[in-house]
Amino acid sequence: MAGLKDADDFREGEQFKGGGLLKLALLGGGVLFLIVFFVLYAAGSEQSKQAMGYSWLFAVTYFLTLSIGGIFWTLLHHASNSGWGIVVRRLMENIGSMVLFMLILGLPLIVPAFEFRDALWEWFPKKAEIEHHIHEDFDQKLADLKSDYEKNKADAQSAFNAFKSEKEAAIAKPGVTPGHANHLKEAIAHEEKELQKLLDKDLSEKALTKEIRKDAYMDHHHGDVLLWKKDGYLNNGAWYFRFVLYFIALVGIIYTLRFWSVRNDKDGDPKWFLLQRRWACGFLPFFAAAWTFLVFDWLMALDYKWFSTMWGVYLFAGSALNSMALLILLTSWLRKTGHLKNVVTPEHYHLMGKLLLAFTIFWAYIAFSQFFLIWYANITEETVFYLTRNTGYWNKHAMIFLVAGHFFIPFGFLLIQQAKKNVKYICGVAIWTLLMHLMDIYWIIIPERGPSITHGQEMIIKGAIIYDIVAFLAVGCLFGFALLWRLGTASLFPCRDPRLDESLNVIN
C-alpha cells in the first residue's frame, strides 16, 4: 500500500539519452559489413553470388521476425485491453516499427538484377524457361493449332453427315423393329451432341493461348504440372503485387498505432488512446494475413513443391517469442543505462517472463504439430522438408538439439517463479532463446541452398557460412542502429496514457 506511484509524477515522460557511441559503432559496423558483403559479392563466382542470396534472406528474415513480434505485441496489448504493459508498450512499438527498415533491406531479394531472386525461388527460373518455350514460334503454334481445329471441325462435320445418312437409311429399311430404330436415333443424337461441342469450341486467341500454355506446362521434359496448378498464385505479377500489399499492411499498421501513441504523449487527449484500442482489433486479421502470406512467399516457396498449412503460425510463434526476449533485453539495457528506473519493476519482468514461457510452449506445440502430421502421413511432397534437414550434413542431431534447446531448456528454466523475477536470469534465458531462434531460422533457410543451387548434387555449399556471418552482422548492426535511433524519437514510455497508473503499480 505504501509507496504507490502516482502517474502524475511521470507525465513528462523520459527521453532516451546517451548511447551515441554505441549508435555510431553500430552504424559503422553495419556499413563496414555491408561493404564487405558487396566486395564478396562483386568478387564472387556465379555460384557464390547465388549462395549469398540465401545468406541475405537468412539475415533479413531473422530481424524481420523480431520486428513482426513487436507489431503483434502492440496489437495484442490494445486488442486485449491490457493495462500491465503500458510502460513497455512504446518499446514494443519501437521494435515493431523496425519492419520498415527490414523490408527495405529485403529489397535486394526481390530485385531480379541481384540474381538473388532466381537463386532463392526456383519457380522463377523454371517458369521463365517454360514461358520461353511457349513464346518460341508462338504465332506459328497459334496458327497451327487454329488450322488443326478448323480442319478437325470440317472433318467431323462430313463424318457426321455420312454417319447420319447411313443410319437414317437403316431406319427407313422395311422390317426394322421400333426398338432398333430408337437405338439408331439415339446414336445419331449422341454424335450430333459431340459434333456440336467441337463446333462450339472457342477458337479465339485467348482460349488457344491458354491451351498452348497448359500443354507446355504439362510437358514431361521441360514442364511442371505443379507450376501450372499453382499458376494463379505463383506468378511474377501477383508475387510483386502481394509484396506491395504486405509492405502497406505491416508498415501501415505499426506506424499508425505508433503515431497515435506519440500524439497521446503530447496532449494527453484520451481519443488517441481509444483510437488505438478500436483499430487494433480491426488491424489484427490484416496483420495475420500479411505475415502468413509473406512467409509463404519468402520461405515456404524456397521449395515450391513443398507446403505446410502450419507454416505461417510456426514462423509467427518464433517471432512473438523472440520479440518478447528482445523486449526483455532492451528493457534491461535501458534500465542499466539509467532509464526507466522507477518505471519498470520486477513485476513487469515476471509478466514478460510468463509470456516468454507461454510462447516457448506455443512454439514447441506448433513445431511439433507440423513435424508430427508430416511424419505420420508420410507423403513424399511433404516429407522432403524434414528429409533435407535431417540427413547428410544437416543430420538429425541439429534437429534434436533444436528440440532440446528451443524448448526443453528454456521451458524448465522459466517454470521457476524466481527465475522470471530475477533480471539476470531472465536476461540469460532471453539471450539463449534468441540464439536458438537464430538456429531455427538458419535451419529453415540454409538447407535449401545446396540442393537448389547445385540441382541436387551437393547438400551444402562449402565456405558459404562466411557469407551468412557477414550478412547477419551487416543486417544486425543496422537493425541495432535503427532501433537506438528510433528510441530517441519519442518518450520511452507512453507518459500520458490514461492507464499509466495501473501499469506503474502493477502486481501479479
Added chain:
Amino acid sequence: MSEARTTPFAYVAEFGSAPELYHAAEKVRDAGFKKWDVHTPYPVHGIDKAMGLGKSWLSTVSLIGGITGFLTAFTLEFFTQVMLYPTVVQNKPTNLNTIPAFFPVMFELTILLTAFATVFGLLAFILLPRWNHPLFESPLFKKSTDDGFIMVIESRDPKFRKERTKEFLEEIGAEEIELLEV
C-alpha cells in the same frame, strides 16, 4: 444452552478500510502470530507480503503431478507398444524413434495429472471439503463478503491470550472486536 461449556475459538475484528487492515496485518505478522487470517470483499494486492505468507507449495504438488503423468504415459506406451508387443504402424520403427507418436498421449496425461494434482492438492491444503466452520457463527465475519475488512486470530495460536490479544487488536486499530466461542 447457557450451561454448555464454551471455549474461545477466535477473535474476529473489523477494520475501517483496506489500508488499515493492511497495516494491521503487518503488525500482527511482526508480533509473531501464525494461526490467523484476513477476509476482504475484494482482493487486496500485496496482502500476502503484509501477512508474511511465503510462496505456496502448491506449485510443487502440480509439478509432481505433471511428472507422474508424463512418466505414466511414457511407460504405458513404451512398454506395451515397443517392448511387450511391438506394434508396427505404417512401417514406422518400434524403437525410441517412434516417440513422436507417443507425444499426444504423454502431453494429455501430463496436463490431466497436473490439473488433478493442483485441484486436489489445493483442497487438501485448505482442508476442504468440510461441513461447517465455526467462523460462520460470527455475525461480524459475514460482513467480509459485503463491506467489512475482517481479521481473525484463532485461539490455537500459541501467542493467543484472551485479554492481551484483545488489547493488541484494539491497539492496532480494530474498530469492533468479537470473541467467537464454540
